[in-house]
Amino acid sequence: MPDRPTRREAVALAYLPEAGAPRVVAKGRGLVAEEIIARARAAGVYVHESPELVALLMQVDLDERIPPALYVAVAELLAWLYQLEHGLLAPGLSSGPPLRNDGDIDVS
Numbered sequence: 001m002p003d004r005p006t007r008r009e010a011v012a013l014a015y016l017p018e019a020g021a022p023r024v025v026a027k028g029r030g031l032v033a034e035e036i037i038a039r040a041r042a043a044g045v046y047v048h049e050s051p052e053l054v055a056l057l058m059q060v061d062l063d064e065r066i067p068p069a070l071y072v073a074v075a076e077l078l079a080w081l082y083q084l085e086h087g088l089l090a091p092g093l094s095s096g097p098p099l100r101n102d103g104d105i106d107v108s
Contacts, residue, residue: 007029007030007033008029008030008033008034008037009027009028009029009051009054009055009058010026010027010028010032010033010034010036010054011024011026011027011036011054011057011058011060012024012025012026012027012036012040013025013057013066013074015078019065020065021066021068021071022065022066022074022078023063023064023065023066024057024060024061024063024064024066025062026062027057027060027062046081046084046085048077048081050077053070053073053074053077056070056073057070
């Protein structure tokens with residue numbers, strides 16, 4: 001039996017410092033995920049691929065703040081993006097932040 005292709009997922013976050021925590025502003029699977037990614041790229045928004053983080057963020061309701069259990073992982077991602085956007089990363093370090101894989105994170 002051939003393996004079925006994995007259905008792509010995407011989550012978009014928005015962060016305003018006065019809001020306290022990033023919010024999930026878009027999420028979806030399949031064609032919706034592809035559209036989220038395409039629109040982000042068209043707008044010049046960096047797209048980071050982390051299946052583990054996306055799986056956790058897919059559990060967060062739309063327009064809700066991320067749960068405290070994800071603060072560290074998302075903060076590391078935001079800090080890395082800031083460094084990337086401001087040219088503060090050494091050459092060769094732009095492939096992605098060193099996000100930890102905390103497999104026991106519960107966002108429910």
